[in-house]
Amino acid sequence: MKRRKDLIAGLIFVSPWIVGLALFQAYPFFKSFYYSLTDFNPIRKPVFVGFENYSWLFQDDLFWKSLWNTLFFVIIGVPLDQIVALSLAVGLHGLRREKAMRMLRGIFFFPILVPEVVMALVWMLMLNSEFGIVNQFLKFLGLNPPAWFLSTFWAKPMIVLLRLFFIGTGMVVYLSALNEVPKEVVEASIIDGASPIRRFWKITIPMISPVMLFNFIMDIIGTFQIFTEPFVITKGGPARSTYTLTMFIYNNAFENLDMGYASAAAWLTFAIIFVATIAVLYVTSKRIYYGGER
Amino acid sequence: MRKFILIAAALIFLFPFYWMVVVSFGTPSDFMKVPIRFFPSHLRFKNYVEAVNYIPFLRYFLNTLYISTLVTFGSVISSSFVAYGFSKIKWPGRDVLFLITLGTMMLPPAVTIIPLYMEFKSFGWIGSFKPLWVPALFGSAWAIFMLRQFYMGIPNELVESAKVDGANHFTIWYRIVLPSSKAPLAVVALFQFVYSWKNFFGPLIFLRDQDMYTLPLGLAFFQSRHGGTEWHLLMAAATLTTLPTLLVFILASKYLIEGIRLTSGLK
Numbered sequence: 196m197k198r199r200k201d202l203i204a205g206l207i208f209v210s211p212w213i214v215g216l217a218l219f220q221a222y223p224f225f226k227s228f229y230y231s232l233t234d235f236n237p238i239r240k241p242v243f244v245g246f247e248n249y250s251w252l253f254q255d256d257l258f259w260k261s262l263w264n265t266l267f268f269v270i271i272g273v274p275l276d277q278i279v280a281l282s283l284a285v286g287l288h289g290l291r292r293e294k295a296m297r298m299l300r301g302i303f304f305f306p307i308l309v310p311e312v313v314m315a316l317v318w319m320l321m322l323n324s325e326f327g328i329v330n331q332f333l334k335f336l337g338l339n340p341p342a343w344f345l346s347t348f349w350a351k352p353m354i355v356l357l358r359l360f361f362i363g364t365g366m367v368v369y370l371s372a373l374n375e376v377p378k379e380v381v382e383a384s385i386i387d388g389a390s391p392i393r394r395f396w397k398i399t400i401p402m403i404s405p406v407m408l409f410n411f412i413m414d415i416i417g418t419f420q421i422f423t424e425p426f427v428i429t430k431g432g433p434a435r436s437t438y439t440l441t442m443f444i445y446n447n448a449f450e451n452l453d454m455g456y457a458s459a460a461a462w463l464t465f466a467i468i469f470v471a472t473i474a475v476l477y478v479t480s481k482r483i484y485y486g487g488e489r
Numbered sequence: 490m491r492k493f494i495l496i497a498a499a500l501i502f503l504f505p506f507y508w509m510v511v512v513s514f515g516t517p518s519d520f521m522k523v524p525i526r527f528f529p530s531h532l533r534f535k536n537y538v539e540a541v542n543y544i545p546f547l548r549y550f551l552n553t554l555y556i557s558t559l560v561t562f563g564s565v566i567s568s569s570f571v572a573y574g575f576s577k578i579k580w581p582g583r584d585v586l587f588l589i590t591l592g593t594m595m596l597p598p599a600v601t602i603i604p605l606y607m608e609f610k611s612f613g614w615i616g617s618f619k620p621l622w623v624p625a626l627f628g629s630a631w632a633i634f635m636l637r638q639f640y641m642g643i644p645n646e647l648v649e650s651a652k653v654d655g656a657n658h659f660t661i662w663y664r665i666v667l668p669s670s671k672a673p674l675a676v677v678a679l680f681q682f683v684y685s686w687k688n689f690f691g692p693l694i695f696l697r698d699q700d701m702y703t704l705p706l707g708l709a710f711f712q713s714r715h716g717g718t719e720w721h722l723l724m725a726a727a728t729l730t731t732l733p734t735l736l737v738f739i740l741a742s743k744y745l746i747e748g749i750r751l752t753s754g755l756k
Contacts, residue, residue, distance in 0.1 A: 215627025
């Protein structure tokens with residue numbers, strides 16, 4: 196009797212979420228797979244075409260290009276983000292003065308609260324090829340700087356650099372993980388005469404490895420969906436060199452109104468993110484330290 | 490050495506904001522001049538007056554505020570209610586549903602956006618603010634997760650003894666749990682507000698009319714539509730857009746940082 200009462204009470208409390216989950220997550224999730232099997236624009240009814248959209252995608256150079264660009268952001272950007280986030284956290288962790296630590300932490304954290312559009316616009320202005328302050332400065336040094344966002348070579352790396360401003364979340368997570376490393380272990384290794392570098396690799400890194408995995412996965416999932424920065428700064432150019440998967444989906448769905456095709460691209464993107472996440476979990480499964488429990 | 494690197498990094502992190510403000514106070518060409526001027530010659534406050542007309546700033550500000558406020562209140566109240574059901578009542582299926590809830594956080598918005606668009610279109614909501622705030626009334630996975638973690642820490646005895654006194658779950662949620670979780674509710678509210686304020690993808694897809702744009706959308710479009718961007722005005726508008734987030738940061742950065750730690754499962 197009590198069990199039944201609890202079930203009803205529980206369901207009443209979570210009922211708003213069940214409705215939300217069904218309407219705004221589950222239904223669209225499955226529906227988009229159905230759409231991916233159809234020829235469909237918003238005015239016409241969807242026509243079932245099987246896996247045709249997928250086979251078109253595999254022959255679409257633009258899809259491959261956007262996949263390659265997105266992979267560039269993930270493969271170059273994610274490790275770079277994590278190195279910077281961890282380095283800053285390690286630096287802050289070692290600061291003696293609490294006040295200085297708090298202030299610097301705040302400075303590194305602040306950009307994630309700022310709209311990406313604002314950061315992107317400022318970055319665009321700073322890196323303008325003619326009058327941007329970066330190029331003015333480089334010219335002052337006697338260098339001949341490239342036209343960053345007009346160059347198919349430089350546009351991608353400059354977006355990677357912009358995204359380094361958004362490491363605040365990861366840095367905070369690393370910082371609290373570093374605070375959790377037991378002092379006794381560190382002290383014991385100092386007595387044993389381990390050098391700081393050795394100590395970092397042999398003690399700190401294994402101790403914070405679960406958190407590293409968490410940060411890497413969150414960053415991989417987020418970077419696979421990169422959209423706002425290239426959309427605002429380059430519109431995917433020059434010569435589609437910053438055109439990403441999410442831009443491909445957006446353009447096909449809301450500009451070409453080819454929603455079946457866009458849905459297929461969305462599902463492929465989802466599958467790629469899923470496989471990448473599983474692969475990272477698998478590769479690292481033997482190397483992550485969970486406090487002695489297996 | 491450590492201090493030197495940290496300070497250098499901090500200067501790099503601050504510079505874009507510094508430059509944004511400098512350009513916003515300069516003449517239309519101050520920032521292009523050689524040699525570089527790191528300070529504006531004099532503070533042209535009239536840039537700000539022009540900027541709020543250059544883009545319909547007040548309008549976009551009110552639009553963004555309207556959406557963000559509804560999202561914040563809606564999602565905090567509903568998520569707290571739902572989180573109670575995930576933490577203080579034991580019922581079969583609860584943990585499975587909670588896992589599914591966590592799973593939805595991994596789902597890329599690009600996958601659901603097309604059917605959502607069609608769904609909202611059939612409701613007649615495209616071009617209105619509704620697609621941006623109504624879903625928040627049903628809870629947000631992230632907020633539910635955060636609040637549930639906190640409620641798990643509230644002693645069950647408190648709930649049990651209230652029950653003995655004849656209180657039902659609703660009264661317990663309203664009279665005991667809500668008042669004792671003001672701090673986590675504030676953290677969740679701040680994050681919901683900031684993310685809604687920053688949101689670009691949602692407004693880009695669902696809004697039609699230029700009068701209804703949010704600030705991020707308005708800024709992005711103004712830049713791309715006018716060939717010769719008036720950078721000093723755009724930077725003034727960008728500075729004004731950043732101010733509310735700066736305010737949130739100054740008032741509450743401690744709680745925000747605490748909130749991120751909780752999300753990652755650390756104490």
